[in-house]
Amino acid sequence: MTVDNATDVMDPSRDVSRPGGREVPTFPVFDAPGTPAHASDVSSVHREVTYARAIGFRPLKMDIWLPRNAAGPTPLVLWVHGGAFQLGDRRELPPTFAPGAVFRLLNEAGIACATADYRHSLEAAFPAQLHDLKAAVRYLREFADELNIDPERFGAWGESAGGHLVALLGLTGNRGDLEGGLGAQGHPSSVSAVVDFYGVSSLVDIPPINTPDGLFPPALTAAVPPGRSLQPENMLVGGSDDPELLAAASPVSHVTPDAAPFLLVHGDSDGLVPHSQTDLLAAALAKAGVEHDVVTIMGGDHCFFGAEDQLDTILATAVDYFSRKLGTP
Secondary structure (H helix, E strand, O other): OOOOOHHHHHOOOOOEEOOOOOEEOOOOOOOOOOOOEEOOOOEEEEEEEEEEOOOOOOOEEEEEEEEOOOOOOEEEEEEEOOOOOOOOOOOOOOOOOOOOHHHHHHHHOOOEEEEEOOOOOOOOOOOHHHHHHHHHHHHHHHOHHHHOEEEEEEEEEEEOHHHHHHHHHHHOOOOHHHOOOOOOOOOOOOOOOEEEEOOOOOOOOOOOOOOHHHHOOHHHHOOOOOOOOOOHHHHHOOOOOOHHHHHHOOHHHHOOOOOOOEEEEEEOOOOOOOOHHHHHHHHHHHHHOOOEEEEEEOOOOHHHOOOHHHHHHHHHHHHHHHHHHHOOO
8 A cells, every 4th residue: 555645654753644634643752750659668669661762772761769758849860770881771780789779778868769771782882872861861850840859959870881871971961962862852961960880981991801701601692793892892882992982982081170070989899890990080070170079999899799798888878979969858
C-alpha cells in the first residue's frame, strides 16, 4: 500500500491526518512521573519513569526517590552508576554498598534522589551519555512542582564511570553545544554541587586494563564486535584511540571558573582508576579557582574494597556535603 503523506506520518513532532482524516497523535518524548509507591517509612519512589525517548534506542528510564512527609520543596541529587561505560544499571550500587544505601541516606537527610540509566558505549559513543544525563536533569526540572523538588538546588553524585559523567555535568552547565536535544527542553542542565567517587578525569592518561580477557569473561564479551578494543576509554569514543577524541571526553578538558563545587573521594590503592586521576582534576579545578575538596581513603581500592569499615563514614561525608551545599527544607 502506498501512503502519499508517509513523511508526515513518520514525523513524531506533528499531529497529522492519515488518508480518510484520522488523526495521528504526536509520539511522546517522555512520560509524566505518575503516582509514587510507598517504599519505606523514609521514602516514596516513582519507578521506571521514561525521562527521554530517542529514535532507534531503548527508552531511557529513571527512578525518583522522594523523602516522605517533606514540608516544602526539597533539594535533589542525581545518582549516576558506574560500570566502565559498558555495564551497570541505575538500581545497582557498588557491591561494597548496602542495597539502596545512597537513596535511603539522601532521603533521610531530606534530599530527593533520582537514579538514571544512560546509553552504554556500544549503544552510542560519547557524548551520548552526557546528553542522556542532561536530559534527565531537564526532565526533573520540568516536573519539579509535581515532585515537590527545588529546581534551583540540584546536585550530582556518581562512582567510577558515573563519577566521570557527574564531573562533566558539573563542568558543562553553560555549554549549549553539549545539551544534546533529547527529552524535555527549556530548562538548564546545570547542577550546583558534585560528588565524584573515584571517577576518570583524563581518558588520555588512564592506564590500560592489563588483563581485559580475565576481567571480562567470554559470556560478557560475546556481543562486542570482533577486533573492537575492550578498553573502556576507547569504547566510550567509538573504538578510537585518537588523543583528541579522548581529551574531548575528559572532564579535565572542560574545567572553567564557573564550575560547580566538587567533593572528590578516591582510594589510595585503586587498581582500576588510580588516585592520580583525582589529582589531575583537583589540579585543574585549583588552577581555575573552583571550590573543591579531596578526601583520600587509605587502603581503599576501586569501589572502596579494602576500606569497607570506612564506608558508613564515606557515604555520610557525601550526604553531608550535599546538605551543606544544597541546604535542606
